[in-house]
Amino acid sequence: MTAVPETPAGAPAADEAAAGAKRTPIPEYEPELRGRAERFTVFAFVFIPLIALLASVPFFWGWGLSLVDIAIASVFYLISGLGITVGFHRHFTHGSFRANRALKIALAIAGSMAIEGSVVKWVADHRRHHKYSDAEGDPHSPWRFGDDWKSVAKGLYYAHMAWMYLDDKKTSPRRFAPDLLKDKDIVLIDKLFVPIVLFSLGAPALIGGLVTMSWWGALTAFFWASLVRVALLHHVTWSINSICHTIGEENFEVRDRSRNVWWLAIPSFGESWHNLHHADPTCARHGVMKGQIDISARVIWIFEKFGWATKVRWPDNERLAAKRVSV
Template identity: 85%
Template sequence: MTAAPELTVDQTGKRAPEPELDPEGRGKAERYTVFAFVFIPLLALAAAVPFAWGWGLTVTDIVIGAVFYLVSGLGITVGFHRHFTHGSFKANRPLRIALAVAGSLAIEGSVIKWVADHRRHHKYADHEGDPHSPWRFGDDWRSVAKGLYYAHMAWLYLDEEKTSPKRFAPDLLKDPDVRRVDRFFGLIVLFSLLAPAVIGGLVTMSWWGALTAFFWGSLVRVALLHHVTWSINSICHTIGEENFEVRDRSRNVWWLAIPSFGESWHNLHHADPTCARHGVLKGQVDISARVIWMFEKLGWASKVRWPNAERLAAKRVNAVN
């Protein structure tokens, strides 16, 4: 993995890049740290499933959790990210409102706050000012471990610099529909947490069914989606493949592609942020792009910024797919 140069100030007061570090000196330590950081909690969650089957987990819980994961997850990827943050496509008014509500169901912050933070991330990606770069503490394995934790979730409550919506999301502040959804974020959160329980209770006609649906369809679903989303900030800026030239350390991580609905093709995204498709190479599954394609066919989305072959070719770092 090629590291992006860190910026420092020399004796003349001008900004200059520091010498690049040896990537071989930290490769294994980084990878071991990342995989332990991601897979141990997920393995613990996976191990709980067979033990709970027939007691605390049912087919009803799985269906409810999957539906809410799909709707809220695509609300983040297609809505908050590709539409509201980067303008990868234009949405008609009903779809725009629906995407704002669907993304809010993920409980990752209100639409205006989420977009402002992400635009700030792109402006300063992996440099000073980035709210969640895993490289903020250094390049040795201890600093990377600390940085991974910070980029993954700690920045949400440790970052003292609050992003200004007036600076990073003035267009959304001018949109009355978006402001209204943003204002009702608290009520949407309550719906996201309580609706699975209500549905589970009505389907099973029991309080136990409501309780298990709340556990799996609300708590576990939200936790899993949070960690998948946060992994784009942490994992996808630490390991993976660099297929396109970028000024930061964004990388493609194939094993996160399905749960993240294509967001983990992160290297291309940072090379071409407004592109509606992130998985542009052969075999790169991008569910979010397929959903946008469906919206376009239905006439709900227009002016979709699909990949441009010449622009992509100019940014390729090698010719191997």
């Protein structure tokens, strides 16, 4: 593991002494460990969509997929995926822009539809990742077991998905997301995570059934636009934790092993330009170099033009030049 980096901008300050020497620091982990029921639930939500994804090829071969399924799956992938990248990540975790109340609520609901955890939990885990990126304390570093190929292979699996159900420690929201716990709208949406999950899984089937006026249309829409869509989005998101911390290009100086992986840019909506993100975490655009497509940044730009997003932290050329890796 590398040395522990300093807390990046956009995460809560780690220096409790500044708030008073006698103040008791808030623990980074919840006092109770993950219970068996919680770990089994996470395991199920990881592997059931994965099984659907693996089954999609033979299921697709010659039957079982229509333009209606593709349309519904695409819309739900777009909404839930941007809810994660624009909402959970760039807005709630790093404060890359300010959203008005309606947009804030919409982003929190959309991100929850990705079924990657409730908004408060997701943000707390990700802020802890940035505080200890690729160092002791990082919840999902692929380098946690060592640098040899066997350790990295094991680390890739752990960083990609296993950490969610093998790690007993629970990140403390009071320590890493106190700002969200003070927001009544976000606290309510966090509590409504289960109903939002049910809507995310059930709405595609309902739409598919109504459009085709058949149970078969409902079933295929549920398979493609619920299970396969969730599985695909999960693995694209998790690839940022695993692949983008293992291989790729380093264009900007960072204290960890975050890298840019171009072939993940489109499905991840620009999140795979991960090297710049770790060099400048609060920047609203991750793909800052020529040819680096960043769909999430364009969506934020649209929100800004409509007046829904303000104080957007766009790239600063001088700051980027100072962090640029010399060729």
